[in-house]
Amino acid sequence: MSLTARRFAEKPAQRIDVPKVSKLSREDAARLPLLDRVLLREHDRHANRLADIRRVADKLGALDDIVQAAQADGAYIEIDHVRQSFFNYRASQFGRRVNAVVLQAADTISSWRNPKAINAVANALQAAGWRVVHVEGGSSEVWLDRVTFMHGHRAVETTCMRQWVIDAIEAGHITADTPGRHPATDTGKPLNDSLDADAQTAGER
Numbered sequence: 001m002s003l004t005a006r007r008f009a010e011k012p013a014q015r016i017d018v019p020k021v022s023k024l025s026r027e028d029a030a031r032l033p034l035l036d037r038v039l040l041r042e043h044d045r046h047a048n049r050l051a052d053i054r055r056v057a058d059k060l061g062a063l064d065d066i067v068q069a070a071q072a073d074g075a076y077i078e079i080d081h082v083r084q085s086f087f088n089y090r091a092s093q094f095g096r097r098v099n100a101v102v103l104q105a106a107d108t109i110s111s112w113r114n115p116k117a118i119n120a121v122a123n124a125l126q127a128a129g130w131r132v133v134h135v136e137g138g139s140s141e142v143w144l145d146r147v148t149f150m151h152g153h154r155a156v157e158t159t160c161m162r163q164w165v166i167d168a169i170e171a172g173h174i175t176a177d178t179p180g181r182h183p184a185t186d187t188g189k190p191l192n193d194s195l196d197a198d199a200q201t202a203g204e205r
Contacts, residue, residue: 052083056101062154063103066124075105075120085157089133089150100148100155107144107159118144121158125149130156132174135165135182145182 017039029037060082067077085100105120116123126132130149137145144159168174169184176184 055084055099056082059101059154063101063156066103066121066128066156069124069127070105070120073120073123074114074117076117077121078104078106085148085155087134087148087157089148089155096153098150098153098155100157102157104157104159115161115163119160119164121156122147122149122160122164125151125156125158126168126173132168132178135174135178135180137162137165137180137182 024032024040029040032040071077081102081104083102085102088097088099090097103121105118107118126149128151130151132147133150133155134148135145136147145162145165146157146159147165148155148157150156165174165182169182174182174184178184
């Protein structure tokens with residue numbers, strides 16, 4: 001038996017009841033016993049998280065295939081980050097606006113060594129016929145870019161590495177007309193045109 005299991009077996013768990021109080025001001029909360037303050041904070045956090053889940057609950061079932069495809073490419077889905085995005089998008093020029101579901105692979109030190117895993121959700125969405133409707137580039141290539149896809153009246157916001165965006169520009173999936181802030185809006189043409197020109201200029205020096 002492990003040390004942790006033995007400790008819980010030897011000492012019965014203390015019953016913990018969440019204090020039943022109305023909304024407290026910061027000053028009133030500061031006067032409560034520490035245990036009550038900890039319990040109330042966790043109760044609020046849990047309630048807020050459940051509210052996040054309820055907002056997207058009817059949209060998650062349609063993403064199971066995307067999740068399975070991304071996981072097959074090595075992604076570890078950030079379950080704690082699955083929620084409704086703060087941003088919304090139009091399904092068409094005159095269509096209603098819909099909020100995206102945030103769905104992204106874990107961004108860890110080890111995953112940076114595996115771009116396939118980082119980009120897995122974007123690749124799965126693209127392979128399933130979803131189209132890019134918005135790209136928000138990070139402040140530098142160290143930060144992941146935020147890419148939003150749509151399919152019908154559904155939208156998903158994910159993250160990927162800058163090279164994925166560059167490749168998508170070259171493939172025509174992202175153009176100067178794609179809303180947001182990304183390399184294609186800087187030149188109005190495929191990014192590699194300027195990269196090739198730079199390489200040619202360097203070779204002439």
